[in-house]
Amino acid sequence: MKKRVYSAMRPTGELHIGHYxxxxxxxxKMQEEYDCFFAVADWHALTTNYDNPENIKEIRRQMVxxxxxxxxxxxxxxxxxxxHNLYTAELYLLLGMFTPVSWLERCPSYKDMINTLSHKDLSNYGFLGYPVLMTADIIMYLANLVPVGVDQVPHVELAREIVRRFNNFYGEIFVEPESMLTNVPKLPGLDGRKMSKSLNNTILLTEDADIIEKKIKTMIxxxxxxxxxxxxxxxxCPVFDYHKVFSTDEERAKIIEGCTKAEIGCIECKKILINNVENFICPxxxxxxxxDKEIQNIDEFLAPSQKKANDFAAILMEKVRKAIKI
Incomplete structure (x- = not known):
């Protein structure tokens, strides 16, 4: 049997090439090799955007x-x-009954996010409990593997601890998930900092050609x-980091030689990149x-997939309730 993978993304804005x-x-690639479940984590979006939820429905449609x-x-x-799977909320509540607060407070991303988003009040329970909800998401589908970056590994380790604690109290119900470190190329923002929508230094996955050209021309x-x-x-050079992703070996060799020997300038270098990024994004x-024209109602389009997820969760939650004796 194929191993099962669970992964999700928060609908917080338009996708950029960093997301891709x-x-x-x-x-x-994984959908060909594993038994996968992919989710739109709209509850997770509320942990930091609780005060501005108006656009979540349309953002999640655009993201899908x-x-x-x-x-x-x-x-x-x-x-x-x-x-749209209320069983996740039920499992989240039950896991929260025995998850120590100290486990949540020691999560590295907890303090990092508070510092990063210092302009927002993140003293809410939902933000503190984010890893418990993430655990419910993952273990609901008995996922063996969770594709994450290095910074998310502590969340998966916490999920493993919560699973062990549950299984110790109530019997072997859940699978301990494992982190699946994926190969992610270095792709900085247009200004050399970390790529982020809040820093306005991204190239959107559906960016128009003229905007792509304008943005790359202004790259440092x-x-x-x-x-x-x-x-x-x-x-x-941040521009060359993009060449590593979008350009051919031959093009990169030409750029390295031309740049180090001062035979080509930055404008010529960027022209090659502009062409390659547009060729990637255009299709x-x-x-x-x-x-966008064919699928107006994303909930209706996803209904068969939603049913698969919900039906799987319904069967599992019957076992959970029986184990907890409620």
């Missing part, structure tokens, strides 16, 4: 359309909406290279335009 190379690209345009297929792996390069006649260092952008 950080998660979606790997999901597309982008997934489909990029290559995810509901016939190969169910895509469903977290909040090797700051020590002031003129074309100055030799550059591709290893410290996704055009496919999404078609899907």
């Amino acid at each position: 190379f950080g998660a979606v690209k790997n999901w597309i 359309l982008s997934w489909l345009a990029a290559g995810l297929d509901v016939e190969k792996a169910p895509i469903f909406i977290q909040s 390069t090797d700051t020590k290279r002031q003129r074309k006649t100055d030799a550059g260092d591709p290893n410290v 996704i952008r055009e496919k999404k335009k078609v899907l």
Whole structure:
């Protein structure tokens, strides 16, 4: 039997190329190799965006359309909406009954997010309990593997601890999930900082060609290279990080030689990148335009997938209630 994978993404805005190379690209491959469940984690979006939920419905629709345009297929792996499976909320509540608060407070991302989003009041229970909800998401589908970046590994380790505690109290019901570290290329934001919508330094997965050109032309390069006649260092240039993802081996070799020997300038280097990024984004952008017209009601489109997820959860929760004797 194939191992089961669970992964999800919060609907907090339009998808950018960082989302694609950080998660979606790997999901597309996984749907061929594993038994996958992919979720729209809209409850998770409320942990930090509780004061502005108005756009979540449309954002989640746009996010699913982008997934489909990029290559995810509901016939190969169910895509469903977290909040449309109320069994997850029930399991989240039950797990919270025995999860020590100290386990949640020691989570590295808890303090990191508070510092990062210092302008927001994150003293809410939902934010503190985020890892418990994440655990409920994962173990509800008896997932063996959870694809995550290094920064998310502590969350999966906490899920394993919660599973062990549950199984010790009530019997062997849940599977201990394992982190599945995926290959994620280094892709900084346009300004060299971490790619983030809040920093306005992203290229959207469905960006128009003229915007792609404008954004890449304004990207920072090797700051020590002031003129074309100055030799550059591709290893410290954010533009070259993009070439590693979007350009061919031959193109990269040409750029390395031309840059280090001051034979090509940054404008020429960026022109190659602009062309390659547009060639990558164009088919996704055009496919999404078609899907946007064809799929008006995303809940209706996802109904068969949602039923698969909910039916699986219903059977499991019967076992959980019996184990807890309620």
